[in-house]
Amino acid sequence: MQRRGDDPRVMTSEPALRVIMRRLREIMSEPGDGQARLDKIVKQIAGVMVTEVCSIYLKRQDGSLELFASEGLNPKAVHTTRMKRGEGLVGRCAELNITVNEPEASTHPAFSYRPETGEEIYHSLLAVPIGRSGQVLGVLVVQNRAQKEYSDEDVEVLQATAMVVAEHLVSGAVAGAGTAIELEKSLSAVIQGEQMAEGIALGHIVLHEPRIVVTHLMAEDPAEELLRLDAAVASLRASLDEMFDHEHLSGAGEHRDVLEAYRMFAHDKGWERRLREAVEGGLTAEAAVERVQNSTRARMLRQNDPYWRERQRDLDDLSDRLLRILAGRVTSADEPSALPPDTILVARTMGPAELLDYDRKRLRGLIVEDGSGQSHVAIVAKALGIAAVGQATGVVERVNAGDAAIVDAMTGEVHLRPSTDVIAAYSDKVRFLARRQRQYRALKDVPAVTIDGVKVDLHINAGLLVDMPHLKDSGADGVGLFRTELLFMLSNTLPKVERQADSYRAIVARADGKPVVFRTLDIGGDKVLHYLRQPKEENPAMGWRAVRMGLDRPALLRTQVRALLRAAAGQELRVMIPMVSMAAEMDAVRALVEKERSIMRSKGHEAPEKVLVGAMIEVPCLLFELDALMKKVDFVSVGSNDLMQFMYAADRTNARVGSRYDSLSPAPLRALKALVKAAEKYKVPLTLCGEMAGRPIEALALIALGFRSLSMAPASIGPVKTMILALHAGRAAKLVEELLKKGTTNIRERLDSFAESEGIEF
Numbered sequence: 115m116q117r118r119g120d121d122p123r124v125m126t127s128e129p130a131l132r133v134i135m136r137r138l139r140e141i142m143s144e145p146g147d148g149q150a151r152l153d154k155i156v157k158q159i160a161g162v163m164v165t166e167v168c169s170i171y172l173k174r175q176d177g178s179l180e181l182f183a184s185e186g187l188n189p190k191a192v193h194t195t196r197m198k199r200g201e202g203l204v205g206r207c208a209e210l211n212i213t214v215n216e217p218e219a220s221t222h223p224a225f226s227y228r229p230e231t232g233e234e235i236y237h238s239l240l241a242v243p244i245g246r247s248g249q250v251l252g253v254l255v256v257q258n259r260a261q262k263e264y265s266d267e268d269v270e271v272l273q274a275t276a277m278v279v280a281e282h283l284v285s286g287a288v289a290g291a292g293t294a295i296e297l298e299k300s301l302s303a304v305i306q307g308e309q310m311a312e313g314i315a316l317g318h319i320v321l322h323e324p325r326i327v328v329t330h331l332m333a334e335d336p337a338e339e340l341l342r343l344d345a346a347v348a349s350l351r352a353s354l355d356e357m358f359d360h361e362h363l364s365g366a367g368e369h370r371d372v373l374e375a376y377r378m379f380a381h382d383k384g385w386e387r388r389l390r391e392a393v394e395g396g397l398t399a400e401a402a403v404e405r406v407q408n409s410t411r412a413r414m415l416r417q418n419d420p421y422w423r424e425r426q427r428d429l430d431d432l433s434d435r436l437l438r439i440l441a442g443r444v445t446s447a448d449e450p451s452a453l454p455p456d457t458i459l460v461a462r463t464m465g466p467a468e469l470l471d472y473d474r475k476r477l478r479g480l481i482v483e484d485g486s487g488q489s490h491v492a493i494v495a496k497a498l499g500i501a502a503v504g505q506a507t508g509v510v511e512r513v514n515a516g517d518a519a520i521v522d523a524m525t526g527e528v529h530l531r532p533s534t535d536v537i538a539a540y541s542d543k544v545r546f547l548a549r550r551q552r553q554y555r556a557l558k559d560v561p562a563v564t565i566d567g568v569k570v571d572l573h574i575n576a577g578l579l580v581d582m583p584h585l586k587d588s589g590a591d592g593v594g595l596f597r598t599e600l601l602f603m604l605s606n607t608l609p610k611v612e613r614q615a616d617s618y619r620a621i622v623a624r625a626d627g628k629p630v631v632f633r634t635l636d637i638g639g640d641k642v643l644h645y646l647r648q649p650k651e652e653n654p655a656m657g658w659r660a661v662r663m664g665l666d667r668p669a670l671l672r673t674q675v676r677a678l679l680r681a682a683a684g685q686e687l688r689v690m691i692p693m694v695s696m697a698a699e700m701d702a703v704r705a706l707v708e709k710e711r712s713i714m715r716s717k718g719h720e721a722p723e724k725v726l727v728g729a730m731i732e733v734p735c736l737l738f739e740l741d742a743l744m745k746k747v748d749f750v751s752v753g754s755n756d757l758m759q760f761m762y763a764a765d766r767t768n769a770r771v772g773s774r775y776d777s778l779s780p781a782p783l784r785a786l787k788a789l790v791k792a793a794e795k796y797k798v799p800l801t802l803c804g805e806m807a808g809r810p811i812e813a814l815a816l817i818a819l820g821f822r823s824l825s826m827a828p829a830s831i832g833p834v835k836t837m838i839l840a841l842h843a844g845r846a847a848k849l850v851e852e853l854l855k856k857g858t859t860n861i862r863e864r865l866d867s868f869a870e871s872e873g874i875e876f
């Protein structure tokens with residue numbers, strides 16, 4: 115080891131250690147908060163030990179290690195990079211309470227690559243535990259670019275330094291590490307996340323089982339080890355088959371696609387080969403699982419694509435499961451009684467099969483730190499009817515097993531250790547929602563007719579097979595918008611015509627004679643299919659998406675149309691085209707549909723009895739071409755989400771501008787009125803299927819404008835129907851007409867007071 119500025123020949127570890135001690139004392143006596151002190155400490159150690167990197171990782175409640183300070187690694191990684199318990203070389207150091215001295219860290223089987231740190235340029239790594247009274251509080255790490263083994267002196271200095279750091283941590287001189295967490299964990303807290311699966315759940319926290327720590331790396335007998343690995347893989351596959359055939363999941367549904375993809379992953383020959391090669395190379399079966407997981411993860415993380423992130427979760431889930439089998443651990447599904455009857459599961463991340471390990475009857479809610487509504491675990495949670503919230507940042511650190519918690523997936527809130535008042539309020543809310551739901555269910559078979567006799571058709575929006583039971587439950591008249599792209603987004607490859615036809619057939623069958631409007635693929639822009647080559651675009655919402663892609667790549671649209679025609683054999687088929695910008699585009703679409711129909715007939719396949727082709731009105735330009743458009747379509751449907759964003763030039767996904775302009779304003783309402791008139795003139799059925807339709811006050815305005823058909827999320831049918839049953843459409847129409855004539859700007863307020871005066875409750 116060298117000390118900067120000193121003559122290496124007269125160096126011993128003593129002076130270096132003394133220098134470090136002195137500087138640490140100085141740092142502690144200077145003003146500054148805990149973080150500032152940690153930052154100075156790592157800088158000093160790196161300087162004195164002449165290392166390019168010095169980092170401090172501190173242990174969090176769940177045993178994970180968080181990068182708290184670093185000299186040399188990317189500053190953005192501080193407080194972002196977390197190693198799961200036992201993960202990577204740093205995790206091993208903490209878990210086993212050992213010093214790790216690796217000249218070439220990245221080739222070590224336990225190495226865990228974290229691209230955000232920028233550490234790939236550093237080869238050697240020395241990590242020592244920061245411990246006190248036999249407890250590991252964290253890990254102190256130094257790294258160098260050169261490939262070298264650190265000397266015994268280096269190790270001694272770093273160990274002694276770690277002891278001093280531990281003292282300061284324990285004394286509270288560096289706050290934010292231990293004591294703050296303890297305090298925080300006794301208080302009530304609310305974490306704002308995002309809905310993954312709807313519902314409200316009250317219960318008690320169970321922390322998702324932490325990962326198995328691999329301690330034994332090199333195998334004594336590779337042949338024997340190979341047998342262990344083979345047996346474990348076989349057992350893994352058998353347990354997955356058994357789990358997926360479980361009664362709750364055996365029904366058809368889009369969750370089955372997710373689970374099938376997962377099962378295919380478990381049967382993947384490449385994965386098995388890599389595992390075997392690692393064992394043949396001398397590793398234990400456990401170390402091989404970890405090695406293959408880490409190297410695959412490194413490859414997947416380089417692809418900045420949600421599909422690969424989801425696959426990575428599947429792989430993590432599978433690897434953890436295989437490690438548990440190798441360790442002879444039973445899963446919680448084998449021990450259901452270990453779970454409280456009102457379990458709220460908390461996990462940093464979770465794969466679909468991990469959720470299925472838990473006893474469904476005891477699960478009420480799920481909270482994950484990184485999940486989204488589109489993640490695979492969310493789809494399974496929906497299928498099982500579990501309230502789930504994702505993006506609950508920091509939840510794992512802030513809970514203890516057994517804590518009371520409330521998952522409010524309606525608002526995305528998670529209440530930790532709620533007060534009795536909050537519990538009482540939520541119990542009321544759950545009862546109220548149940549009562550409301552009962553009222554809505556009671557209206558299921560009541561037609562949506564206003565008090566002055568105007569009938570309004572109510573349809574649901576859907577995108578997955580699991581949505582279809584809502585058609586019956588809500589008593590809706592049909593599916594007004596089936597977003598087919600979701601089926602494509604969940605598939606690993608572009609679904610071939612027969613597979614698509616099977617999916618559409620299943621939807622038609624579930625609709626049980628009620629009409630379904632299939633929207634052709636609205637892919638492109640931000641909805642990416644990883645198996646389709648799509649150029650990166652500056653303005654994806656206005657880019658190469660939907661029908662633009664369909665017409666430029668006719669094979670894609672043709673396959674979908676062919677599948678839809680086959681699925682609707684002998685019945686009526688309704689096809690709707692998204693993002694139409696010019697009436698003439700409908701000619702091209704119709705020509706394509708007609709060609710497919712004639713091919714079908716010439717091949718002797720049974721064709722649909724009738725094919726209706728409609729256009730979505732989402733691009734404002736089309737509003738000025740209505741006469742031409744109406745002659746070319748069998749129906750039109752307003753995609754108000756897109757129409758509003760393009761009319762106001764306000765990105766619907768950008769929170770800053772997305773809700774800046776009110777759709778209940780004169781300009782958009784006049785546009786919609788013109789549309790109603792054109793549809794009446796040409797006798798073209800008109801509907802609206804954007805989010806507007808599902809909000810009662812907006813639905814009221816639409817009915818006043820003349821809309822007689824609306825399509826919305828299934829949960830909105832009850833509230834909108836309740837409004838319709840209390841509405842006098844004639845009086846509402848008169849009011850809206852007056853407001854538009856005057857150009858009144860506070861239309862929403864005026865409609866609210868109208869509703870109140872008419873006794874309409876929302």
Ligand code: PEP
Nearest residue numbers: 753754755756803804805
């Ligand atoms: C719309 O734009 O209103 C619509 C229904 O389509 P999507 O939300 O799928 O873009």
Ligand code: MG
Nearest residue numbers: 732753755756
């Ligand atoms: Mg749209």
